[in-house]
Amino acid sequence: MDPLDLSRLIHKTEQVLLDEWEHYQASIGAENGNLLNRFEHETILVDKTFDEETETYVVTGYIRPEHPLKGKLKEKS
Numbered sequence: 225m226d227p228l229d230l231s232r233l234i235h236k237t238e239q240v241l242l243d244e245w246e247h248y249q250a251s252i253g254a255e256n257g258n259l260l261n262r263f264e265h266e267t268i269l270v271d272k273t274f275d276e277e278t279e280t281y282v283v284t285g286y287i288r289p290e291h292p293l294k295g296k297l298k299e300k301s
Contacts, residue, residue: 241268245286248297254279259296266293 245268252260254274260281263269269285287294 238268242286244289246289246294247285248287249282249284250297251275251278251280251282254281262293266291 248267250263252263260283263283263285264272267285267287269283271282271284273282274280275282287297
């Protein structure tokens with residue numbers, strides 16, 4: 225497959241998912257590295273910043289409406 229075609233396919237797929245998935249923002253304590261790793265690998269992570277004062281990561285992204293991590297979002301938001 226042509227690299228340009230592959231890039232276009234990936235971009236289009238991401239756009240479709242962003243339209244169907246739900247936006248989230250959450251704060252995750254630095255001690256919860258495993259949870260942070262799950263958000264990085266199981267959702268579309270748009271932004272991740274570290275707040276040194278509170279020692280938390282603020283993550284923003286998109287998640288499937290039925291994803292099990294949604295329960296964690298309610299706990300962390």
